[in-house]
Amino acid sequence: MHPKLLKGNLLLFFLVVLGGPLAVVAQTPVTVQMVTTTEDSLLIRRLADTILTDGRAYENLRLLTKTVGARLSGSAGYYKAEKWGQRVLGEASADKIWMQECMVPHWVRGGKDSASCSGLPKDMISGLDVLALGNSQGTGSRGIKAPVVLIHSFDELEQHKDELRGKIVFYNYPFNPLFVETFEAYGDAVRYRAMGASRAAKYGAIGVLVRSMSSSVTNFPHTGALLYNDSFPKIPAFAVGLHDADWLSEQVERDPGGIKVFMRSGAHMMPDTPAHNIIGELKGTEFPDQYITVGGHLDSWDPAEGAQDDGAGCVQSIEVLRALKAIGYRPRHTIRVVLFANEENGGRGGRKYAEAAKDAGEKHLLGLESDNGGFTPRAFTLSLPDEKLAAIQPWIQLLKPYGVYELERGGGGSDVNPMSRQLGATVGELRPDSQRYFEYHHARNDVLENVNKRELELGAVNMAALIYLVDKYGL
């Protein structure tokens, strides 16, 4: 919060927005109000103009996806991505660029995963499109083969716990289409991916198949991290595409106990290895030792280009810096772009950044993340108390021309949330439209061609506008 704007406990509410209706007015008692002016509207328009006409976000994403590609922690791709990050932050005219080291898990897929069925009617195609889950153990080179037990929930698993020894458990829990916000469907279903293997291993199962966490009409399997419980054997676990999951479910229901699945994967863990957050800064003019952070994660799963997850967030964050610099804006606070390491299977980069900031005694106003895809923007979440959130509602009139119409209470993403815990910083994230995210998430089709240039850019416009407003008015 800019101290000049604080007049005791209440600042007169003053809203001048070019052409905007006065429809959104805070309904709750307000202790702090944010002035928004025609000057703000014009400055944000200049940010939009440079991003929509001279923007580098899409071309930077093209370079990342097509010349670097997949970049899982510890892989050669990740180190190539680190170089890309430093170069593009330089091209965006960051005042300072550096690497922040952290140790990251190094999981390796070890070749192509495969799975097939036996016990089927003659002439039926038996292969399944699968991907070993991240952090999964492999099967050994000869693979494993066992009867499949079809399970729809952890409750059902418990009911069948005496029938699981030596079996392969197939979790076929659907991605619930009734959640309009698809991240809620993901939150509902992801426990089977995260915990399903150990829950099944507890009862003697030797392998796990998990229906992909997806709303897709396609059959691409969607990988993602599992978390082993060290109390139980680490059994291999694969994601199965939706068509194949439906098909396998039918086969097992038709002939319970008669269908066997063969699984083979060379997946294995290597020792932890050093990697880096890539950081670029615009130095603040008034409060250079107070920080506003904006970022996405640089790592991706190995089977795809990581275009939506989270190349988009990286290039949008870099674009915020480029655009502010391009229009000659000199921030009051230091603005940092962070390309976080190891979000996908460890979260080490996010934790490292917050810990290092704490160790250095840094003051952080905001950690803003974009890790929900580069889709058309709708909202930001911010971890603000109600009265502060009410005070900034007038900002919506400045963002709405570019698509954001809600500033909601909520957390940040997993890379900035440690800043809340460690530093007491406000955290938040861009909430673009969620309908297409789980078409691509952690799957082979997360490629540049499934990112729309203008949607990506409009996300960056709103992020730049929010960063500007926080820099000007504080939080």
Add this chain to the structure above:
Amino acid sequence: MHPKLLKGNLLLFFLVVLGGPLAVVAQTPVTVQMVTTTEDSLLIRRLADTILTDGRAYENLRLLTKTVGARLSGSAGYYKAEKWGQRVLGEASADKIWMQECMVPHWVRGGKDSASCSGLPKDMISGLDVLALGNSQGTGSRGIKAPVVLIHSFDELEQHKDELRGKIVFYNYPFNPLFVETFEAYGDAVRYRAMGASRAAKYGAIGVLVRSMSSSVTNFPHTGALLYNDSFPKIPAFAVGLHDADWLSEQVERDPGGIKVFMRSGAHMMPDTPAHNIIGELKGTEFPDQYITVGGHLDSWDPAEGAQDDGAGCVQSIEVLRALKAIGYRPRHTIRVVLFANEENGGRGGRKYAEAAKDAGEKHLLGLESDNGGFTPRAFTLSLPDEKLAAIQPWIQLLKPYGVYELERGGGGSDVNPMSRQLGATVGELRPDSQRYFEYHHARNDVLENVNKRELELGAVNMAALIYLVDKYGL
């Protein structure tokens, strides 16, 4: 407007929405208010549930795009689409289905259009990806060849009017990325497609190339209707893909007067031919002779599947009827789904529908259209006076959980606007997010694969909800 809800000039404002904040309150003086209740919220949730779980919109679109495909007025595809429309309206349990005949233009592309350059540096590839504009005359089988004049605006055309005789005019007017709402960029650029041929023919040009009206990163040419001015010769006109337009522009700038283009097209007009609007009805229980119409257009351009334009609007409209019937809702007014004929190159279906309704003395409350693609919903426009629009703003709280957060003043699309002129009906349209529409509009990539199932369904949810609210509360 339901008469029971009118209490003199002002109805007490009463808003009960499950879990919704009371943020959006009409700011203008209000003469009519719409009650919205928990009952409304629950009924709309039931509509959403059936559309998101048992919905037929996507499967119907798959059938239309993959078993019918392109369906330009007068083509065999169009008559196949008429059969599809009758069948799926039957499956959606319409009480009554019929065909409304109208005469439509019958333009035929007549084979593959081609264009290439000469006068280029050696070894340079000379072909251009082009599509003759709809309604364009062809070139004759031997084609035409002439020097290219590069033109950026009609003003520039006038400045060069003495240099155009015997030439091919290439309009390279960009799709302005600064319009956040892409339909504004389209409205700005489309005059070169619509009027460019006759404006150039006036000064003796023999052919026209037009930069595609698109924000795409691809090179697909985007066709669409041109309108000849009968005072001038009807010269052939082609759309050029964006990459090729940039490239051709460079070549002409490098060597003005030195580049010739060859154009060949077999396009020609046939005599007008009969076609039909396909109409399905749910009979009203209280006011069976008062109508609410919802529709999209059944015809499409010939090079694509017409998935977004406007298969999406057709299947969403049919889904409105299916969902209302599926939850057992019995409408007070008669609800009509209309699959309009000939939107793309004539607008005859929309005019016919309004004229027939006028001749029959029908009373129409609303004509609602979906012809902006099946993208994630954001708004509806309605042709209401300000005070009525203010009165229905509380409805937003019922739509917002499904994506629509604005009820704006505006017209309908070109198929329902005649209902306003002829019948004095309120008209409106779904305004989904516009960022991707001009990637696909009138181009070969307007295919099912570029429609997202959930975005399509959420459009239908909001349309069904709005139709329900209008049926219950009137307008």
